[in-house]
Amino acid sequence: MTEGRAGGPRERYRAQVRAEIKQAALDQVANGGAGAVALTGIAKRLGVSGPALYKYFASRDDLLTELILDAYAEVATAVAAAAEASRDASPRDRLHALAAAYRDWALAHPQKYLLLTGPPSPTYQAPPETVDRARAVLGPFLAVLAEGRPGTGAADVRDQLVRWAEATPAVAAWVRAFAPDGDAGDALTGAVTVWARLHGVLGLATVGLFAGMGFDPAALLHAEIDALADQYGLP
Known part of the structure; x- marks a missing residue:
């Protein structure tokens, strides 16, 4: 029974x-x-x-989708915990805390991280849930970067992303949820930029391409995040 x-x-x-x-x-x-x-x-x-x-x-793609969703859920939990633990810190320190949480998770689970770096096969079609999970990961970054201003260097990218958000209600709702009082275009530009910098360093580190070069990839990522904080004028 x-x-x-x-x-x-x-x-x-x-x-x-x-x-x-x-x-x-x-x-x-x-x-x-x-x-x-x-x-x-x-x-x-x-x-x-x-x-x-x-x-x-039901299929190989179903298995891959579940692995991807699991991975996003894990890293989102790690980033959210870092956001909560650092909520009383300065915006710059909060940004570093979020990046460190993402980094630590990726380096501890490289096989899971690899699933988040691109389609697992040319024919794979990611379901909408994977996009929602990815936004959950980047949301805390967006919230911090909404407190700064990127200057004019990213103006073209910002304009393109604003048009994307205006044409995509789910993106606009995501930005409003995490940055209700900030400039939506600046916040979205920052989120995409930090995403690119995280994957730029961690994508190379997790496959061993920095091996033997005599430096700590964590230090490089810290410098990249510091440069982004400077760009946004975060104290």
């Missing part, structure tokens, strides 16, 4: 198998990138038939 209830033996077994499938897929990502994820290889590792996996994930 209890096997069909939430939390019963059957549901616990299903959750365990799903977790094992996801871990096997993450191991494949670690060894060969997102393109290496293969249900046949996962089935072989788990000692089950290929068709048996489809009881847990």
